[in-house]
Structure formats: C-alpha cells, structure tokens
Amino acid sequence: MKKLSIVDIANHLNVSKTTISFILNGRAQEKRIGKELVERVQKFVAEVGYKPNSLAKSLRTGKSNIIGLMVEDISNPFFAAIARLIEDRAYKNGYKIIYCSTDNDTNKTRDLISMFRDRHVDGYIIAPPEGIEEDISSLINEGMPVVLFDRHLPKVSTDFVEIDNLFSTYNATRHLVQQGYKNIAYITFASNQTQMQARLQGYKDALAENDLKPYVQEIVFSQNEELIMAPLQAFLKKHKNLDAVFFGTNHVGTCGLKVINSMGLKVPDDLALISFDDYDVFKLFSPPVSAIAQPIEAIADSVITVLLNKLNTSSQHISSQSIILKTDFNIRGSSQAVKKAVLQ
Amino acid sequence: MKKLSIVDIANHLNVSKTTISFILNGRAQEKRIGKELVERVQKFVAEVGYKPNSLAKSLRTGKSNIIGLMVEDISNPFFAAIARLIEDRAYKNGYKIIYCSTDNDTNKTRDLISMFRDRHVDGYIIAPPEGIEEDISSLINEGMPVVLFDRHLPKVSTDFVEIDNLFSTYNATRHLVQQGYKNIAYITFASNQTQMQARLQGYKDALAENDLKPYVQEIVFSQNEELIMAPLQAFLKKHKNLDAVFFGTNHVGTCGLKVINSMGLKVPDDLALISFDDYDVFKLFSPPVSAIAQPIEAIADSVITVLLNKLNTSSQHISSQSIILKTDFNIRGSSQAVKKAVLQ
DNA sequence: CAATATCATTAAATCGATTTAATCGCTATT
DNA sequence: AATAGCGATTAAATCGATTTAATGATATTG
Numbered sequence: 001m002k003k004l005s006i007v008d009i010a011n012h013l014n015v016s017k018t019t020i021s022f023i024l025n026g027r028a029q030e031k032r033i034g035k036e037l038v039e040r041v042q043k044f045v046a047e048v049g050y051k052p053n054s055l056a057k058s059l060r061t062g063k064s065n066i067i068g069l070m071v072e073d074i075s076n077p078f079f080a081a082i083a084r085l086i087e088d089r090a091y092k093n094g095y096k097i098i099y100c101s102t103d104n105d106t107n108k109t110r111d112l113i114s115m116f117r118d119r120h121v122d123g124y125i126i127a128p129p130e131g132i133e134e135d136i137s138s139l140i141n142e143g144m145p146v147v148l149f150d151r152h153l154p155k156v157s158t159d160f161v162e163i164d165n166l167f168s169t170y171n172a173t174r175h176l177v178q179q180g181y182k183n184i185a186y187i188t189f190a191s192n193q194t195q196m197q198a199r200l201q202g203y204k205d206a207l208a209e210n211d212l213k214p215y216v217q218e219i220v221f222s223q224n225e226e227l228i229m230a231p232l233q234a235f236l237k238k239h240k241n242l243d244a245v246f247f248g249t250n251h252v253g254t255c256g257l258k259v260i261n262s263m264g265l266k267v268p269d270d271l272a273l274i275s276f277d278d279y280d281v282f283k284l285f286s287p288p289v290s291a292i293a294q295p296i297e298a299i300a301d302s303v304i305t306v307l308l309n310k311l312n313t314s315s316q317h318i319s320s321q322s323i324i325l326k327t328d329f330n331i332r333g334s335s336q337a338v339k340k341a342v343l344q
Numbered sequence: 345m346k347k348l349s350i351v352d353i354a355n356h357l358n359v360s361k362t363t364i365s366f367i368l369n370g371r372a373q374e375k376r377i378g379k380e381l382v383e384r385v386q387k388f389v390a391e392v393g394y395k396p397n398s399l400a401k402s403l404r405t406g407k408s409n410i411i412g413l414m415v416e417d418i419s420n421p422f423f424a425a426i427a428r429l430i431e432d433r434a435y436k437n438g439y440k441i442i443y444c445s446t447d448n449d450t451n452k453t454r455d456l457i458s459m460f461r462d463r464h465v466d467g468y469i470i471a472p473p474e475g476i477e478e479d480i481s482s483l484i485n486e487g488m489p490v491v492l493f494d495r496h497l498p499k500v501s502t503d504f505v506e507i508d509n510l511f512s513t514y515n516a517t518r519h520l521v522q523q524g525y526k527n528i529a530y531i532t533f534a535s536n537q538t539q540m541q542a543r544l545q546g547y548k549d550a551l552a553e554n555d556l557k558p559y560v561q562e563i564v565f566s567q568n569e570e571l572i573m574a575p576l577q578a579f580l581k582k583h584k585n586l587d588a589v590f591f592g593t594n595h596v597g598t599c600g601l602k603v604i605n606s607m608g609l610k611v612p613d614d615l616a617l618i619s620f621d622d623y624d625v626f627k628l629f630s631p632p633v634s635a636i637a638q639p640i641e642a643i644a645d646s647v648i649t650v651l652l653n654k655l656n657t658s659s660q661h662i663s664s665q666s667i668i669l670k671t672d673f674n675i676r677g678s679s680q681a682v683k684k685a686v687l688q
Numbered sequence: 689c690a691a692t693a694t695c696a697t698t699a700a701a702t703c704g705a706t707t708t709a710a711t712c713g714c715t716a717t718t
Numbered sequence: 719a720a721t722a723g724c725g726a727t728t729a730a731a732t733c734g735a736t737t738t739a740a741t742g743a744t745a746t747t748g
Binding site: 016037 | 700
C-alpha cells in the first residue's frame with residue numbers, strides 16, 4: 001500500500017492534478033471551481049487520508065515550514081526550557097523545529113548554518129557565538145528572517161531578544177552592598193559575548209559607585225566540570241577575605257556550589273551567594289541561594305512572535321527591533337526584614 | 345547571486361548534468377568517466393562552492409538524512425542530556441535531528457509521527473507514550489528503522505534501549521531495608537509505562553522479601569508543579585510513620601525535596617531519601633541525597649548505534665535487539681562505614 | 689452573427705536533483 | 719563486411735508537488 005500522490009487522486013476522480021492542487025490550497029473560489037467538484041475532491045482526500053508530499057512542495061515553493069534553532073547547549077536547563085517553549089509555539093503555527101547546539105564554537109556554528117541553509121529552513125533563531133557576524137549578515141542579506149536571542153552581535157543589525165543584563169547584575173550587586181558586604185567577587189566564564197560583558201559591567205558599576213574593589217575571576221568554559229571547579233576553588237582559596245560571590249551563569253553557579261560544599265563553607269555566614277539564572281538547585285540549597293531569574297516564557301514568546309511576524313510579512317523593510325526584557329531578582333536566605341527593605 | 349544548480353554547473357562546463365551527478369556521487373569510476381573530466385568538474389564545483397539541493401535529492405532518492413527524535417519533554421534534564429549526545433553522534437554521521445516533546449500525550453505523538461513521516465525522516469528514535477503501539481507498528485511495517493528508549497512497548501517487537509529498572513529500585517530499596525528503615529514509601533507518577541511499572545515492582549519486591557508494608561503514592565503528572573507538590577505533601581502528612589521515601593523519577597524527586605524543605609523535615613533523621621535519576625540538585629542538597637544514576641552516555645550511544653546500524657543495513661530481517669543497561673547507585677549522606685558495608 | 693468575455697478546467701513547464709536507457713564512435717571478432 | 723562489444727557520455731524519464739498559460743464551452747455584447 002504505497003503512499004498516494006496527487007496524480008493518484010486526480011486519476012481516481014478523473015480530474016486534473018491542477019484542479020486538485022487548487023482545491024487543496026484553498027484557491028477553489030478564486031479559480032471558480034464547481035462547488036460539487038470541490039466537495040467531491042475534499043471528501044475523497046479526507047477518506048483516503050491523502051497528504052501532499054512536503055518535500056515536493058518545498059522544492060517547488062521554496063518554503064519548508066522549518067525553523068532552525070541554534071542554542072548554545074541543549075542540555076543547559078536555560079536553553080532546554082526556551083527550546084521547549086519555542087517548539088510548542090512553532091508547532092502550533094505549523095512550523096517544525098530543527099535544532100542544534102553550537103557549543104559557542106564558531107566553526108561548528110558555521111557548519112550548522114550551512115546545513116540549515118541547505119535544508120531550506122524558513123527562518124533562524126540563534127544564540128550566536130562570537131565571530132559568526134559575517135555568516136549571519138549574509139543570511140540576512142539573502143532575505144532570511146533571523147532572530148537572535150540571549151545575546152546579540154553589535155556589528156549585525158537584526159532583531160534580537162535579550163534581558164536587561166547590566167541592570168540585573170548592577171541591581172543585585174547593589175543589594176549585596178546595601179546588606180553590608182564589602183568584598184564581593186564575580187565569577188564567570190571568559191567570554192566577550194554581549195550578555196556576559198553586560199553582566200560583568202553591571203557588577204563593576206555597582207562596586208565602583210560604592211568605592212569597593214572588584215574581584216573578578218574568568219574561567220575558561222569546558223565540558224569537563226573538573227576544569228571549571230579547579231580554578232574556581234583556587235580563586236576562593238586565594239581570596240580568603242571575600243564575604244560574597246556573584247556567579248555570572250547558572251553553570252558557574254552550580255559548579256560554585258559544589259566547590260563551596262566541598263570546602264565546607266557556610267552560606268551566607270562565610271560567604272553570601274547570588275547566581276545568575278534561577279534554578280531548582282538554588283531554591284533547594286540550604287539555605288537557598290538568591291538568584292536572578294530570566295523570564296523564560298516571555299523570552300520564548302518574544303522570539304517566536306518576532307520570527308513569525310517576519311515570516312508572514314514578506315516586506316523586508318520593517319526596521320528590526322530589539323526587545324529587552326526585565327528579570328526577577330529572587331532574594332533568598334536573608335531575613336524578612338531585609339527583604340522588605342530591599343524591595344521597598 | 346542565486347544559488348547554483350547542477351544545470352548551471354553542467355552548462356558552464358559543457359558537460360551533461362548526468363555526468364556531473366555521477367561524479368559528485370562517486371560513481372565516476374563505475375561509469376568510466378574520464379579522469380581529467382572528473383578533475384575538471386571537481387575543481388570547478390569546489391571553486392564555486394556548489395552544493396546539491398538536498399530537497400531535490402530527497403525527493404528523488406526518498407532519503408532525507410534526518411532522524412526524528414521524540415522525547416517526553418526536552419526540558420527534562422534527563423532527556424535534554426540524551427538528546428544532546430544523540431545530536432552529536434548523529435551530526436558526526438551526516439544525519440540531522442528533528443526533535444519534539446510528546447508530553448506522553450498519545451494524540452500529540454500521533455500527530456508528530458505523522459509530521460515526521462511527512463518529512464520523510466529516515467529513522468525514528470522514540471520514548472513512546474502508552475497507546476501508540478499501532479502507529480509504531482505501522483511505521484515498522486513500512487520498513488522504517490525505529491528504536492525505542494527509556495521504555496518499550498510489550499506489544500511491539502522492535503529494538504529498544506533501556507536500563508535495568510526493576511533491579512535498580514529493588515537494589516536501592518533493599519539498601520534502605522538493610523540500613524534499618526521499616527516504613528519506606530514510594531512516590532511516583534501514575535503511569536503504566538514499562539519503566540515506571542518495573543521500578544515500582546522492584547520496590548515492592550524488596551519490601552515483600554522483608555515482610556514490610558508498601559506505601560505507594562501515584563501522582564497524576566502535570567506541568568504545574570503545585571499540582572504535584574500538593575498531593576505529595578498530603579501523602580507525607582497522612583503517613584507520619586514513614587522513615588524513608590523513594591522517588592520514582594527526577595521530577596518527583598525535585599518536587600519532593602521542595603515539599604520536604606517547606607515542611608521543615610530533616611534528612612535523613614526525619615526521613616531518608618532516594619531518588620531515581622541523579623542530578624545536581626541531589627548532589628548539592630544538604631545532606632546530599634542518594635540517587636540512581638542512569639548511564640546517559642551509554643544509553644545515547646546504544647540508541648544511535650542501533651539506529652545507524654539499521655539505517656546502513658538495508659536487510660530488514662535482522663532480529664531486533666533489546667539492550668538493557670546497568671545503573672549506578674550513588675549512596676550519599678550516610679557514614680563511610682555504612683557505605684563500605686553496603687558496597688561490600 | 690461575429691467578436692469578445694467569462695467560466696471551469698487542464699496541459700505543460702518548473703523546482704533540482706537521480707537514474708535508466710540510449711547514443712555515438714571505436715575496436716575486436718567471425 | 720557485418721556484427722558485436724565496449725568505453726564515455728548524455729537525453730529523457732522520474733520524484734510529487736505548484737503555477738503559468740492555454741483550451742473549449744458557454745454567455746454577453748455591439
């Protein structure tokens with residue numbers, strides 16, 4: 001029982017395949033096709049469960065109804081959650097997702113973009129690594145809808161969705177200062193990506209305003225957690241005077257907790273903590289760790305809305321938009337009184 | 345600057361497109377095409393960076409080099425990790441992944457399978473929900489390579505990769521018994537899936553062997569964590585005599601920890617804990633929670649290896665295989681002496 | 689009534705590849 | 719000298735849709 005093609009349908013009904021195609025694509029009225037013919041075709045198509053071959057369709061029309069989604073690492077809970085929400089919205093709008101993890105590797109990303117292009121995806125959602133500016137630009141020049149998220153590329157003018165990174169860390173750091181902490185470290189992955197730089201800057205700004213000395217440790221990213229924990233531990237051991245630590249990403253945060261646990265440090269008596277990204281680990285740590293929660297749903301919603309918009313309006317000359325979303329600062333592990341004071 | 349097609353190449357070189365196709369598909373020798381011609385074509389193709397249109401290719405050959413991956417929920421860290429590993433291996437072998445989350449919803453899964461089929465994916469990797477037996481069977485009957493994982497469908501004979509669920513919970517429960525715990529509860533999601541039933545059975549078996557009374561709480565799955573935590577909390581409040589709790593999945597485990605935290609229970613003095621699936625939360629909880637770790641890499645490796653095998657050997661009459669992998673029982677939060685005793 | 693519109697439908701071209709079957713020029717065989 | 723065989727290449731069919739341009743039939747118009 002082979003799959004039926006449009007020709008089979010046409011033959012069986014003694015109608016040309018052109019007519020079938022018109023009817024199935026809702027152009028019956030426009031083409032003034034007889035009402036009973038339309039019904040007869042629709043009935044038969046429903047009966048045998050015919051579905052047009054989408055490869056053939058794509059080949060002819062140039063559309064694939066596939067969106068390419070490139071995250072940094074699908075096994076990172078932040079990206080997994082975003083991907084999940086985007087997937088749902090995309091499917092509801094008739095789009096499928098092909099996804100992949102870039103590992104922030106420029107060459108890998110380049111390959112992946114070329115594979116996506118090859119597959120004729122209709123649009124791209126990308127958390128871009130550095131160095132990929134030209135490839136993205138050429139996509140855009142070809143008229144491809146591209147939405148960046150989590151970070152952006154200053155040299156590329158396109159739509160992107162981000163959070164207010166600088167204010168988030170600035171605000172949280174200021175909170176630490178107000179609590180009376182003096183020696184506040186910031187530990188992050190070494191990266192020139194916009195979001196990482198903005199977060200670092202927010203921290204520095206808050207310290208500078210209060211004439212405090214910054215302690216920054218940048219760690220080279222690695223799949224191997226040991227290689228993250230080792231320098232982290234060395235840093236903490238070197239700076240015995242620290243009374244608070246700010247983790248720049250969820251991954252640094254969990255690695256940091258492991259180190260702190262293994263060193264037997266007490267939170268927040270020995271060391272107060274804040275992490276970027278909120279996450280079960282931080283809520284369940286005892287005492288729970290304060291964290292900056294990104295608005296995952298809003299990010300996913302914005303990304304897909306912007307992209308669908310671009311897909312549906314063929315005019316390429318809408319000026320691109322940047323959406324900057326607010327984060328939530330979830331203060332934990334401090335007394336009720338302090339919470340109130342900070343939240344005003 | 346439009347994308348080049350094989351015709352453009354052919355015209356430019358004054359050769360037929362047939363020849364180009366043969367050369368590009370490595371059939372030059374077989375077709376005895378002149379050596380310098382081959383070189384001339386290859387040089388030009390490399391020069392202009394021509395890449396065959398894969399849609400057209402798929403349409404003609406019926407192959408897509410796409411693997412459909414259906415997990416329960418990509419935002420669940422277990423599935424996210426598996427997906428990531430499968431993705432890597434697939435890309436290395438020239439396959440792309442289209443993935444989706446089934447939510448264990450039979451109807452949604454049916455739709456998704458039909459979408460995958462429509463896209464002509466070459467093979468399927470599925471963590472199947474119940475009730476999808478017929479759809480999977482029909483895929484297999486059509487000659488599609490299908491590999492199930494995490495669970496299997498008893499009424500469908502196909503390859504699958506699983507862990508030894510029954511032994512895992514049996515062994516861990518027995519450990520609790522040996523530690524002297526008497527009132528051990530098992531909290532899980534209500535599900536007839538094979539892995540869930542096997543885990544439950546392992547727990548029951550261990551208790552039965554020791555003439556202990558089982559306390560089982562089955563919770564209806566929900567996206568909303570409140571709806572998981574509420575019945576969980578009610579259960580714990582009802583059975584004040586419990587001295588240990590076994591969580592059947594990572595999600596139940598983290599929700600359980602939240603409830604236990606909010607109730608102010610001390611672990612393991614008030615309540616000893618074990619969770620299925622190991623996970624940062626359990627390692628960082630204080631004191632850390634014992635957990636059964638699935639061999640993520642081995643699962644992903646097995647799955648993709650089996651599938652690639654099926655894709656490469658066209659003969660469909662290799663008997664299907666079931667791969668059952670061992671888990672690691674990570675005992676935490678007990679004294680060194682006890683650990684040694686248990687591990688022998 | 690011839691010319692023109694309108695209707696309803698369809699033949700044929702097209703998308704960009706693969707693959708089958710044919711072609712053409714030579715050489716070897718009988 | 720006719721035929722067969724081979725080597726190198728290609729014309730044409732095919733995959734399954736969409737879309738343009740055309741067709742035949744009927745209705746309208748001046």
